[in-house]
Every structure is written in structure tokens, then in C-alpha cells.
Amino acid sequence: MDNAIVITGGGQRLGLALAKALHSKLTPVVITYRTERESIAELQKLGITCIKADFSTDAGIDDFNQYIQNHYSSLKAVIHNASDWLAESTTVSASVTMQTMMQVHVQAPYQLNLAFQPLLENYYQQNLSTASIIHLTDFVVDKGSKKHIAYAASKAALANLTLSFSALLAPKVKVNSIAPSLLMFNESDSESYKQKTLQKSLMQIAPGEIEGVEAVQYLLNSRYITGHTLHLNGGRHLV
Numbered sequence: 759m760d761n762a763i764v765i766t767g768g769g770q771r772l773g774l775a776l777a778k779a780l781h782s783k784l785t786p787v788v789i790t791y792r793t794e795r796e797s798i799a800e801l802q803k804l805g806i807t808c809i810k811a812d813f814s815t816d817a818g819i820d821d822f823n824q825y826i827q828n829h830y831s832s833l834k835a836v837i838h839n840a841s842d843w844l845a846e847s848t849t850v851s852a853s854v855t856m857q858t859m860m861q862v863h864v865q866a867p868y869q870l871n872l873a874f875q876p877l878l879e880n881y882y883q884q885n886l887s888t889a890s891i892i893h894l895t896d897f898v899v900d901k902g903s904k905k906h907i908a909y910a911a912s913k914a915a916l917a918n919l920t921l922s923f924s925a926l927l928a929p930k931v932k933v934n935s936i937a938p939s940l941l942m943f944n945e946s947d948s949e950s951y952k953q954k955t956l957q958k959s960l961m962q963i964a965p966g967e968i969e970g971v972e973a974v975q976y977l978l979n980s981r982y983i984t985g986h987t988l989h990l991n992g993g994r995h996l997v
């Protein structure tokens with residue numbers, strides 16, 4: 759199959775919204791997921807290919823790469839959305855926390871970008887239009903986070919991959935980051951946490967998945983933007 763869009767972590771929230779928004783007969787979407795959810799069957803009914811993949815090991819990354827190499831000859835885009843928002847804790851060692859964060863946020867995008875380079879360049883050759891890599895980073899790349907230290911460091915490394923891969927792959931492939939501060943809360947978030955978090959930005963809302971979907975569509979449609987970080991932070995940097 760040709761011209762596919764790969765979205766990692768497409769089983770819920772932003773990845774799920776991206777899959778539904780971007781899938782079409784001309785640009786079929788492939789998502790990865792780890793956890794069985796009703797959403798997976800919903801996506802399969804829409805014709806979206808759902809591949810179970812756990813990037814916590816290099817073997818898991820290799821297996822997904824092999825699937826793509828065996829089934830696709832060109833890729834329009836790869837969206838590295840898969841992520842674990844791990845905080846430092848007393849139950850998980852610092853070493854395991856950092857290793858876990860670097861594995862999903864850096865090893866997986868790094869290894870898959872290198873593996874998918876020929877497929878992305880094939881898209882350019884076949885369509886005379888740039889292919890795309892999009893890294894989902896985070897506002898904390900520029901600020902750090904005292905409660906998610908390893909998470910923030912790994913997202914900063916991911917942001918640096920954007921700079922290196924944009925230089926390596928231009929002009930056939932654009933490589934950009936999207937850095938949200940807050941898109942949507944988690945079900946476990948308390949009302950007090952939500953209010954405290956909303957106060958941190960000028961806009962004081964959680965904009966929802968649609969803000970991320972529209973940012974991705976903007977970058978996919980560009981012929982010129984690369985090496986860039988699109989900040990979705992509601993003016994948080996000015997508070």
C-alpha cells in the first residue's frame with residue numbers, strides 16, 4: 759500500500775482523534791496501540807489498520823518496523839504521538855523511570871525515522887510533495903518539570919531529533935515538533951488540579967484534541983515549514 763500515515767499511540771485521546779481525522783482512501787492511516795479498547799474495533803470498522811506494538815523494547819520497535827516494511831512502499835507521514843507521562847516515584851527506580859521515558863520518546867522515534875526514511879522519500883518521488891515527520895513534544899521542553907524530570911528530559915531529546923532529522927531529510931521530508939502545554943485532562947485529574955492547571959495559561963482552557971488535530975493538519979499541508987516547533991500553550995509562557 760502507498761501514501762500511508764503512521765500514528766503511534768492511536769488507541770485513545772489525541773492519537774485516536776488524529777486517526778479519525780486523517781484517514782482516507784488516498785491516505786490510509788495505520789495506528790499502533792498497546793491496550794485493547796473499544797476504540798480499536800471502531801477504527802478497524804473505519805478501515806484503519808491497527809497494529810499492536812509496544813515500544814518499551816527494541817524488539818517491539820523492530821517488529822513494528824518490519825510490519826511497515828512488509829506492507830507499505832511509501833509513507834506520507836509518521837506522527838510520533840505514543841507517550842507515557844511518568845512522574846518520579848518511590849516505587850520505580852530513577853534508572854527505570856529514565857530508561858522507560860527515553861525508550862518510548864527517543865529510541866522509538868529515532869529508530870523508526872531512520873528505518874522509514876526510504877518510504878518517506880518514496881512518497882516525495884511518487885507525489886512531488888513533501889512527506890512529514892511530526893514529533894509530539896511538550897511545553898516542559900523549554901521549562902523543565904520538577905515532578906516529571908525524566909519525562910521532560912526525554913521530550914527535550916525528542917525536540918532535538920526534530921532539528922537533526924529536519925536537516926538530514928530536507929527537502930523531501932519536513933520534520934517538526936508540536937509542543938502542547940495542556941490539550942485535555944486525564945479522568946483521574948481532580949477538580950483542584952484542573953483549576954490550578956487552567957490558571958497557568960492566559961487562555962485558561964483545555965482546548966481538547968481538536969487543537970492538536972488542526973496543528974497536525976497545518977504542518978502536513980505546509981510546503982515550507984521544517985525544523986520548527988508549533989507551540990500550543992495558550993500563552994502559558996507569558997504568565
Ligand SMILES: NC(=O)C1=CN([C@@H]2O[C@H](COP(=O)(O)OP(=O)(O)OC[C@H]3O[C@@H](n4cnc5c(N)ncnc54)[C@H](OP(=O)(O)O)[C@@H]3O)[C@@H](O)[C@H]2O)C=CC1
Binds near residue numbers: 770790811
Ligand atoms: N494531553 C495533554 O494535555 C498533553 C499531551 N502532550 C503530548 O501529546 C501526545 C498526545 O497526548 P495524549 O493523547 O494525552 O497521550 P496519552 O497519554 O493518551 O498516550 C498516547 C498513547 O501512547 C501509548 N503508549 C504509551 N507508552 C507506549 C509504549 N511504550 N509503546 C507503545 N505505545 C505506548 C498508549 O497506548 P495504549 O493506550 O494503547 O497503551 C497511549 O494510548 C503525547 O505525546 C503527549 O506527551 C503534551 C502536553 C500535554
Ligand SMILES: Nc1nc2c(c(=O)[nH]1)N=C([C@H](O)[C@@H](O)CO)CN2
Binds near residue numbers: 840843896938940942
Ligand atoms: N503522554 C502524555 N503526556 C502528557 C499528558 C498526558 O496525559 N499524556 N498530560 C500532560 C498534562 O496535560 C500537563 O501538560 C498539564 O497537566 C502533559 N503530558
